[in-house]
Amino acid sequence: MSGHTGAEVVADMLDGYGVTHVFLVPAILRRTLAELERRHPHIARVVTHGEKSAAYMADGYARVTGRPGIAAAQVVGALNLAAGLREPFLAGSPVIALTGGRLPATKFRQVYQEIDDLPAFDPVTKFNGTIDDAGRFPDMLRHAFRVATSGPPGPVHLQIQGNEGQLDTAETDAEPIVEPGFARVPALRPAPGDDAVAEVLRLLAAADRPVIVAGGGVRASGAGAELIALAEALGIPVATSANGKDTIPGTHPLSVGVVGSYSRESANRIVGRADLVCFVGTHTGGMTTHFWAVPPIGTPAIQIDIEPTHLGRNYPLRAAICADAKAALARLLALSVHSGRPDRSAWLAEVDAEQAAWRERYREVLTSDAVPIRPERICGELTAALPADAVVLADTGHAGMWMAQFYDVTDPGQDYLRSAGHLGWAFSAGIGAKCGAPDRPVVVFTGDAGLYYHLGEIETAARRGINLVTVVNNNHGGNQSKRGFDRAYGGQGSEQSRELWTYRDVDFARIAGEMGALGIRVDKPGDLAPALDRALSAGRPVVVDVHTDIDVVAPLPVS
Incomplete structure (x- = not known):
């Protein structure tokens, strides 16, 4: 040639x-x-x-x-x-x-x-x-x-x-x-050394209250099955970073939820009480650890990562494994048969009690019939409605907070993708995700503040027949900023300060229709389930415009 x-x-x-x-x-x-x-x-x-x-x-x-x-x-x-x-x-x-x-x-x-x-x-x-x-x-x-x-x-x-x-x-x-x-990730899978694996297993066996924190590296490695199998073999609860949320279903008995700043309260409490934390495939950055308060610096820690410079970067380590997450977890599982499973019934009972208390605390808002609609109710409906092969994308800000806390992955076949910090990412990323997985349902969760960034891409989805579903938490504002502006105004915002985080009440369902997509407006909680069912079966791009309560803000993280 x-x-x-x-x-x-x-x-x-x-x-x-x-x-x-x-x-x-x-x-x-x-x-x-x-x-x-x-x-x-x-x-x-x-x-x-x-x-x-x-x-x-x-x-x-x-x-x-x-x-x-x-x-x-x-x-x-x-x-x-x-x-x-x-x-x-x-x-x-x-x-x-x-x-x-x-x-x-x-x-x-x-x-x-x-x-x-x-x-x-x-x-x-x-x-x-x-x-x-x-x-x-x-x-x-x-x-x-x-x-x-x-x-x-x-x-x-x-x-x-x-x-x-x-x-x-x-x-x-x-x-x-x-x-x-x-042509795809991971291209290379560095294997762990058995000496390092044995030391990690020894430390895990000796701990009374160990926790695994799984990050995006577990997801990239495709190591969710190995993570779950190891946790079950050793009786260790698993928290995740926001990037690792789909590495273990939220409905699994050992899953405690997302930890850190965009987190579930019970996850932070459980990780905070651990006497050994095993980080797998996470940078141990500020969001995952709530600025290194969960767990506090000084907590005995283990880290497994493919990149050697990540090891010990933020937490002094008792042991480390530099390897691909899937290869490391598989080898830990294989050698764990020689270490036995300690009796962790007291620790797991404590974990279960914390989880049950969280569910009871938020049961009312997850099923609330209030009008305007509460965002927690949207997350609960998404948990119930999405198929086992769904791809879910969540924006940052309040969208990330609501989904990290109140949405549960229910099947290992589901993917959960979240913004690493850029508002407006989720809708455009959802279009790309649907291109990559055309035979799977792709559902985006964003707010009106997020959708405004790339609103014109509704036309792209309609023109190309890219049939994703976008659920908009439309409270005509960026109310994640409310607390910050209230503090700036001495603890109580003014009418003028509201102009810094509120918008017009816009009907995105109508805009979607003008651009060639299907728009569905939802004003009552009871209409959420049928709207999602209709959207998932529509065979065209859909914007589900859910009008919600601007005064409801996400719970703050605990440490």
Whole structure:
């Protein structure tokens, strides 16, 4: 093969790595897009209304499939794309961003729209590189997939010469290079050493009140089954980070819920009382530990992580395993037969009592018939309504708080994806997730504040027939900010302070209908279940606009 274009190489490599969708704001890599249509028409080109939402769609696609999501934008939109990469960078999601770059002949000459964007990608990528010769397309794309999928996954950026990446029109003799082993996460599974495994088992056996805290690394590794089996074998309750919420169903007897700042009270109380905490696949960051108060620094700790620099970063450790989560948990389970199961009946009874007390405390609001509707009731209805193979995405802010506390994953086949901190992520990410899992129900939970960010993407979903369900907690405000502004105003907000976090009461169901989706407005709690049933069977994009009580705020975390 000789005399072909860079566009042909790129198109063939994307196909070779199993890419099924490219999310972009045109115009970028025009020739490549044409080659995709000619050579690989099964690869969909999803044109979005913003570069940031393209990054979020690629992120949602990556998280649900384990394959790198591809986002692209011309040079003038590159900074917007970089802003979108903050989310997959913080969440550890494999996204590959392709942007245009400056031409050597016009640098520093005030060319229209031209700015050096490359430095902006350094803080939000694992690798940030340029392609300035068509012969480098194969090795640079190969490297991008290797970096995105190996070790802790994360985003990569490649800047391609030309404001629209016109380098892809150049001819080259370079051949496509595809390494199928780096087409999905985890590409490599480092195995644990048996000495380290034995020491962890010894410490777990000696503890009276151990707890496992499972993070996003368990999810990325696909290690939920091994986590549950080990917890059952050793009689250890499991808390999760928000990223790890779907690693154990919330209905499992050993599941205590999400711990940290966006948490369930009972989870924080149980982890806070532990005499040994085993962190698996979590950075032990501020959100998961409520700023290192749950558990308090000094609590005996064990950590298992694929990245050696994460080990002991925030908690001094009694033991550590540097390995893939699935490989480590499987080996712990295999060797646990030699350590026996200690009698933890008293500890597990204490855990059960704490869980029962939490359920009793919030039973009334989870089933409340109040009008306006309480957000807890929405979460309870979602728990009851969603199928065993559902993909659920939750925005940050109050949406993340409500779902972390009051929504339960009910089946190991369900996926739960949450924003790592960017309001507005969930809706666009849900579009990408539905592209990656077209045969599964995809349900987004966001607020009106979150939906406003990328409202125009309703049209994208309708135009492309991307049939996700978006549930909007519509209280015409960003009332997570209420407490903060009340404090700023001396403890009691004023009428004027409310303008800093309240909006008009908008009918998103009607807007959805105008954009080509199905809009369902819900004003009464009793209408939630039939609305969700209708939405899940509609066969088109749906916005379920639930009008809720603006005065209801999420419970604060305990420590």
